[in-house]
Amino acid sequence: MTLKTLVLILNTDRPVKELASKLRGYIAIRFKQYPILHHHIEEAGYLYTYPRIQYKQIEGTPLVLGIEEGADILKKISDEIAELKLGKSVYKVKSIQMTQMNAEFGPCRENNHYKFVTPWLALNPANYERYKWISDWREKKEFLNGILAGNILSMCKGLDYVVDRKLYVHSRLDDEKVEYKGVPLIGFTGEFRVNFRIPEFFGLGKGVSQGFGVVKAY
Structure with a gap:
């Protein structure tokens, strides 16, 4: 399967400090005639379980994926x-880099190597409790690998794509404290391999539309 993707890199006059949620808020209000930009399902009349617009902030550079x-x-x-206009800060956009492509998406024979360039929010309240009580590191790793495979399958479902084979995930991840919607959570960074093609800058896990769990080929 191929997906039409467009990556918009906004080169600003100085590095952006604000989180991607601020970028999402500004773009959504600035262009409120397009409900897809802010994922307001009630207004749009359709349900996207996987956002068609995703906002990122990577090392001070704002980026939007369509x-x-x-x-x-x-x-x-x-x-x-x-x-x-992000909070109290105003940034001038000096140039815009736009890359459109038909990206390969779906399972494959080989293992593809990826890294999370922003923290992956893997754990909901229920599986956080399970994760917390696992003492063996191998078991923790397998637990996270299972969640990661599940996140990929959820992404596929949200894009109306049916996966016809088992996904095999191998990861090396480190945890870190993050904040999502004002709530402290555990996020994960690191790398993983999986027999699946994930296009550049696609997000996995919670908070995808606001820049969490951004994936790049490693």
């Missing part, structure tokens, strides 16, 4: 983004 119809909307609005 998938399928999301890519078309991003292309429409790109010329109108001259500045970013």
Whole structure:
């Protein structure tokens, strides 16, 4: 399967300090005529369980990913983004780098190598309790590998794609404290291998639309 994707990299006059949630808020209000930009399902009349627009902030650079119809909307609005008002900060957009492609998506024979460039929010309240009580590191690793495979399958379901084979995940992850919607959580960074093609900058886990769990080929 191929997916139409568009990556919009916004080169600003200085590094952006604010989180991707601020970028999401600004773009959504600035272009409120497009409900897909803020994922307000009630207004749009459809349900996307996997966001077609995803906002990222990677090492001070703001980035927006559009998938399928999301890519078309991003292309429409790109010329109108001259500045970013993020909280109390205003950034001038000096240039915009736009990359559109038909990205390969789906299971494959070989193991592909990826890394999380932003923390992956793997744990909900229920599986956090389970994770906390696992003392053996191998068992913890297998537990996280299972969640990661599940996140990939959830992404597929949200993109109306049926996976017809088992996914095998191998990971090397480190945990770190993060904050999501004002709540302290555990996030994970590191690398993993899986027999699946994931396009650049796609997100996995919780908080995908706000820049968590961003994946890049390693």
